[in-house]
Amino acid sequence: xxxxxxxxxxxxxxxxxxxxxxxxxxxxxxxxxxxxxxxxxxxxxxxxxxxxxxxxxxxxxxxxxxxxxxxxxxxxxxxxxxxxxxxxxxxxxxxxxxxxxxxxxxxxxxxxxxxxxxxxxxxxxxxxxxxxxxxxxxxxxxxxxxxxxxxxxxxxxxxxxxxxxxxxxxxxxxxxxxxxxxxxxxxxxxxxxxxxxxxxxxxxxxxxxxxxxxxxxxxxxxxxxxxxxxxxxxxxxxxxxxxxxxxxxxxxxxxxxxxxxxxxxxxxxxxxxxxxxxxxxxxxxxxxxxxxxxxxxxxxxxxxxxxxxxxxxxxxxxxxxxxxxxxxxxxxxxxxxxxxxxxxxxxxxxxxxxxxxxxxxxxxxxxxxxxxxxxxxxxxxxxx
Amino acid sequence: xxxxxxxxxxxxxxxxxxxxxxxxxxxxxxxxxxxxxxxxxxxxxxxxxxxxxxxxxxxxxxxxxxxxxxxxxxxxxxxxxxxxxxxxxxxxxxxxxxxxxxxxxxxxxxxxxxxxxxxxxxxxxxxxxxxxxxxxxxxxxxxxxxxxxxxxxxxxxxxxxxxxxxxxxxxxxxxxxxxxxxxxxxxxxxxxxxxxxxxxxxxxxxxxxxxxxxxxxxxxxxxxxxxxxxxxxxxxxxxxxxxxxxxxxxxxxxxxxxxxxxxxxxxxxxxxxxxxxxxxxxxxxxxxxxxxxxxxxxxxxxxxxxxxxxxxxxxxxxxxxxxxxxxxxxxxxxxxxxxxxxxxxxxxxxxxxxxxxxxxxxxxxxxxxxxxxxxxxxxxxxxxxxxxxxxxxxxxxxxxxx
Numbered sequence: 001x002x003x004x005x006x007x008x009x010x011x012x013x014x015x016x017x018x019x020x021x022x023x024x025x026x027x028x029x030x031x032x033x034x035x036x037x038x039x040x041x042x043x044x045x046x047x048x049x050x051x052x053x054x055x056x057x058x059x060x061x062x063x064x065x066x067x068x069x070x071x072x073x074x075x076x077x078x079x080x081x082x083x084x085x086x087x088x089x090x091x092x093x094x095x096x097x098x099x100x101x102x103x104x105x106x107x108x109x110x111x112x113x114x115x116x117x118x119x120x121x122x123x124x125x126x127x128x129x130x131x132x133x134x135x136x137x138x139x140x141x142x143x144x145x146x147x148x149x150x151x152x153x154x155x156x157x158x159x160x161x162x163x164x165x166x167x168x169x170x171x172x173x174x175x176x177x178x179x180x181x182x183x184x185x186x187x188x189x190x191x192x193x194x195x196x197x198x199x200x201x202x203x204x205x206x207x208x209x210x211x212x213x214x215x216x217x218x219x220x221x222x223x224x225x226x227x228x229x230x231x232x233x234x235x236x237x238x239x240x241x242x243x244x245x246x247x248x249x250x251x252x253x254x255x256x257x258x259x260x261x262x263x264x265x266x267x268x269x270x271x272x273x274x275x276x277x278x279x280x281x282x283x284x285x286x287x288x289x290x291x292x293x294x295x296x297x298x299x300x301x302x303x304x305x306x307x308x309x310x311x312x313x314x315x316x317x318x319x320x321x322x323x324x325x326x327x328x329x330x331x332x333x334x335x336x337x338x339x340x341x342x343x344x345x346x347x348x349x350x351x352x353x354x355x356x357x358x359x360x361x362x363x364x365x366x367x368x369x370x371x372x373x374x375x376x377x378x379x380x381x382x383x384x
Numbered sequence: 385x386x387x388x389x390x391x392x393x394x395x396x397x398x399x400x401x402x403x404x405x406x407x408x409x410x411x412x413x414x415x416x417x418x419x420x421x422x423x424x425x426x427x428x429x430x431x432x433x434x435x436x437x438x439x440x441x442x443x444x445x446x447x448x449x450x451x452x453x454x455x456x457x458x459x460x461x462x463x464x465x466x467x468x469x470x471x472x473x474x475x476x477x478x479x480x481x482x483x484x485x486x487x488x489x490x491x492x493x494x495x496x497x498x499x500x501x502x503x504x505x506x507x508x509x510x511x512x513x514x515x516x517x518x519x520x521x522x523x524x525x526x527x528x529x530x531x532x533x534x535x536x537x538x539x540x541x542x543x544x545x546x547x548x549x550x551x552x553x554x555x556x557x558x559x560x561x562x563x564x565x566x567x568x569x570x571x572x573x574x575x576x577x578x579x580x581x582x583x584x585x586x587x588x589x590x591x592x593x594x595x596x597x598x599x600x601x602x603x604x605x606x607x608x609x610x611x612x613x614x615x616x617x618x619x620x621x622x623x624x625x626x627x628x629x630x631x632x633x634x635x636x637x638x639x640x641x642x643x644x645x646x647x648x649x650x651x652x653x654x655x656x657x658x659x660x661x662x663x664x665x666x667x668x669x670x671x672x673x674x675x676x677x678x679x680x681x682x683x684x685x686x687x688x689x690x691x692x693x694x695x696x697x698x699x700x701x702x703x704x705x706x707x708x709x710x711x712x713x714x715x716x717x718x719x720x721x722x723x724x725x726x727x728x729x730x731x732x733x734x735x736x737x738x739x740x741x742x743x744x745x746x747x748x749x750x751x752x753x754x755x756x757x758x759x760x761x762x763x764x765x766x767x768x769x770x771x772x773x774x775x776x777x778x779x780x781x782x783x784x785x786x
Contacts, residue, residue: 176413177410196463198436203413203441204464207439210441214495216472297524310595315669319595319596320518320522320524320547322489322518322541323516323619325622326620351462351465352486352487352488357465358464
């Protein structure tokens, strides 16, 4: 089924953006996604991938939303991820690596929060996304948009472009040097936590997205088979994401479902603890802590292929942790989360101690609890 | 974004940056983003407060200040980092500036080739504290590195730290108030000379750690002044250097082909020179250590140094007890302290092969074999085992650079 969409009702007048939605309609024909082969457009709306349309953040035609089996933690932000491929092109399936996307591919990730129940300044700390959506877009009466990051596949490789949403939520502006947003998280139990949400600058984008220090090339992290292998509730109905992309012609070479790897959903209590923890570490740590990544200086790897031994930190002395050791001797002491460095660093929000080093300013309570449970259940001892 | 533009719930600056400082940071960040081969990023004179790491991802870039006293980058209010300057690039030069009070490492260079660090001062201005960043100047997994006329103050691990690198010269530098002053770790071919290491916990360290990309070897430590490194160890427990006793001048741990000559090493109160194996660090355990890791120091050659003082107030109960038992309350350890661990499987007629020995040609200097493997039961000052010579290492040569 072809999804209906609305074009953005934006025109430029004397250099200023004017939103016509409030005037009750859009007289212009829908514009297709605009791929810029070079340069850095100043506004997110220039790309026409996701855009403000009346009361929602809408997706253009050919723009497909997706989720990950287990996502990166980003200060409890919700994320709307989208994938756009130029007409007539497709990505090639790979069992372990990021799919090989064609030039002209645009991936977006919009970080947003459900608005807090009490005041305009607080946002909700919740895993419930059921109230966020209006169709495949976002309901702006319910959510507050913070930033939209673009990964654009250009002829020479991927480029990262961060856009920060304005206070009026009408458009997002290019923020190459990043930004900082004061937020307050309001939990269901009424507790509050103020923090500074840090929008990364372009070089910090590479801090996660350069997963191979030799090539130094930026690459998407999420669009891999094991992260995408799950269902998504599309407007046309629920379907496995990989099958959906294959059906649209976005993905070639997809093998039979049984042959496609799948990371566990870290929140799925029915899944084995080990699988949940490894999925969590894979997506939160593995982009740096892999045999080719920037953290290969540490001898510690967390990608999904790492064996459960010293490479994963079991009984491994730290290398360059400084005070990040928390006075503990080893990265992971099986059975003893309180004696292990890994949960200590996940529990910190202090630069120089905390891990990951960037991308969060709050502690991921539930993720930390999962890792502690997993370590507590690990057999063996270090035998010092 | 300037502080004046912030509004409730909207974009805001971090703690503490004025509008001018925020504008300076934005401009500087843009220069780092736009840098390309040949770019010179000038750091003007002034005390510049920044709250976010400066990351560079281009080759062939120079960062240049007007002097360590003039151009100061302060990260006291850093909210995102944790480094001060983080570099992924080749043919990199940084000179004539200061980096202060970073939450993590001051200057980190990862996976670079042809790196010049000249006249850079990294300091934690509150003095030695466990909460200071780990490393001051920190090139890692890099090749062809020159660090000169630079200094580090207050690092909670090592002031000038070269890790997992190849072809390194550290010269005319000053390290003070750090846990380790200068540390060469898992590095191949390093010359450390004409430096001053004083007032640290340990002065100059040559280490090999397990589980890393390469074992190090071939380091020459010469013509340095390594004086009064008696600062109480303030590293967090578990950190690599937390096992270094206060009062350590030069320390060789688990490394091989290390040549120590023509240094002035004085008044380091545990010992002026310590040679040890990984077993003495307390971190050794079977599951956590690569079975191929070599924990022993091999081919250590000490000659023609000028030792004086020191050894009179060793750190740690074991060493205190040992000193008291052997040398009395007012006595002191010999200049060289060896923990006594050696590769028993590799002995020929009870001694290591000729090219793996500890050799000492240093006048009347003496050595204490502390007998660490037997809990200090039979320490010895017999010098016979060290009467040997080793082939001298070649000087490190770096490619010509600008």
